[in-house]
Amino acid sequence: MEQLASFSMLLLLSFLLFSSLVHSHRPDPSPVQTPNEQQLPSWRLRAARAGLSADSGLAASKRYEGSSDLVHLRYHMGPVLSSPLSIYLIWYGRWEPAQQSTIRDFLLSISDAAAPSPSVHEWWSTVALYTDQTGANITRSVSIAREVEDPRRSRGAVLTRLSIQQVIAEAVATHHLPVDHRNGVYLVLTAPEVSVQDFCRAVCGFHYFTFPSIVGYTLPYAWVGNSATQCPGVCAYPFVVPEYMVGTAAMAPPNGDPGVDGMVSVIGHELAELSSNPLVNSWYAGDDPTAPTEIADLCEGVYGTGGGGSYTGQVRSDGAGRKYNLNGKGGRRFLVQWVWSPMLKACAGPNAID
Numbered sequence: 001m002e003q004l005a006s007f008s009m010l011l012l013l014s015f016l017l018f019s020s021l022v023h024s025h026r027p028d029p030s031p032v033q034t035p036n037e038q039q040l041p042s043w044r045l046r047a048a049r050a051g052l053s054a055d056s057g058l059a060a061s062k063r064y065e066g067s068s069d070l071v072h073l074r075y076h077m078g079p080v081l082s083s084p085l086s087i088y089l090i091w092y093g094r095w096e097p098a099q100q101s102t103i104r105d106f107l108l109s110i111s112d113a114a115a116p117s118p119s120v121h122e123w124w125s126t127v128a129l130y131t132d133q134t135g136a137n138i139t140r141s142v143s144i145a146r147e148v149e150d151p152r153r154s155r156g157a158v159l160t161r162l163s164i165q166q167v168i169a170e171a172v173a174t175h176h177l178p179v180d181h182r183n184g185v186y187l188v189l190t191a192p193e194v195s196v197q198d199f200c201r202a203v204c205g206f207h208y209f210t211f212p213s214i215v216g217y218t219l220p221y222a223w224v225g226n227s228a229t230q231c232p233g234v235c236a237y238p239f240v241v242p243e244y245m246v247g248t249a250a251m252a253p254p255n256g257d258p259g260v261d262g263m264v265s266v267i268g269h270e271l272a273e274l275s276s277n278p279l280v281n282s283w284y285a286g287d288d289p290t291a292p293t294e295i296a297d298l299c300e301g302v303y304g305t306g307g308g309g310s311y312t313g314q315v316r317s318d319g320a321g322r323k324y325n326l327n328g329k330g331g332r333r334f335l336v337q338w339v340w341s342p343m344l345k346a347c348a349g350p351n352a353i354d
């Protein structure tokens with residue numbers, strides 16, 4: 001459900017076990033982690049949280065990243081987003097045009113079958129394998145329907161989970177953003193100067209649905225924050241490496257902007273989960289619907305073959321040494337985490353090396 005910051009926290013925690021010198025200007029460890037879980041790579045951590053055995057079965061299977069018969073991702077009878085997605089973008093705070101265009105191009109790449117392999121379009125084909133009880137697949141069609149800007153931050157520079165819904169309500173009321181029940185997905189993107197409840201401490205993004213009491217309707221939405229100044233070592237990893245990871249080099253971001261390139265993967269994560277679990281009653285692992293482990297949670301930190309723990313897996317390098325794993329629209333490149341395949345029962349992405 002949430003793009004957890006736990007991946008980097010995990011690394012921090014492992015480091016803390018070996019060092020008493022570090023004190024905490026870093027995010028606090030998530031309270032749900034037990035000492036046992038701290039040793040696990042993030043996808044195993046999520047599997048462990050989903051109530052699964054995280055030892056022999058997972059470790060024994062090396063065929064696919066994160067593969068396991070023990071991950072019981074289950075369908076809970078709710079809808080998936082099978083109608084074409086119309087994304088309504090809300091840019092909250094101050095955004096540069098170049099940053100907006102990177103994010104727009106990523107969103108538009110999902111439907112762009114013309115991009116060379118491995119592409120964003122192919123990456124989404126794993127997401128499109130999920131169906132609802134009528135047999136309808138998640139759509140492969142994603143477009144940007146409308147964008148609104150809120151550079152003056154109508155709800156202030158500090159948002160809570162609920163006030164993000166007020167930002168959407170405001171956009172509907174004053175910017176005449178349509179209430180699109182059939183195709184609408186509302187994506188709130190906050191600029192670096194905006195703090196959001198749990199941002200950096202526990203999450204880099206989340207998805208949910210709006211409440212009639214706040215927005216007037218039930219609409220699927222997601223929020224992703226630009227972590228550039230607040231916690232890039234947490235939410236823009238591997239483009240920024242936290243200081244405690246001595247000896248690990250940061251990767252050069254494919255579009256030259258660590259904060260925004262980091263957001264791209266989190267946006268991919270949230271869109272994949274929002275499409276497969278829009279009302280939090282469809283596809284997730286674990287028995288607790290208040291803390292579901294969804295299709296991207298299972299593959300956090302995995303971007304290529306061999307990925308897991310602090311290793312991203314095998315990714316590509318362009319002529320300038322910038323790292324990416326997917327091609328997109330108009331020659332763009334992105335580094336996006338893999339998602340769980342219901343066929344392979346493992347994390348999957350089109351840049352896999354057999």
Ligand SMILES: *[C@@H]1O[C@H](CO)[C@@H](O)[C@H](O)[C@H]1NC(C)=O
Pocket residue numbers: 125128129130131137342
């Ligand atoms: C729809 O999902 C089914 C089951 O996962 C899969 O076999 C099929 O290939 C999917 N269709 C598309 C168009 O992705």
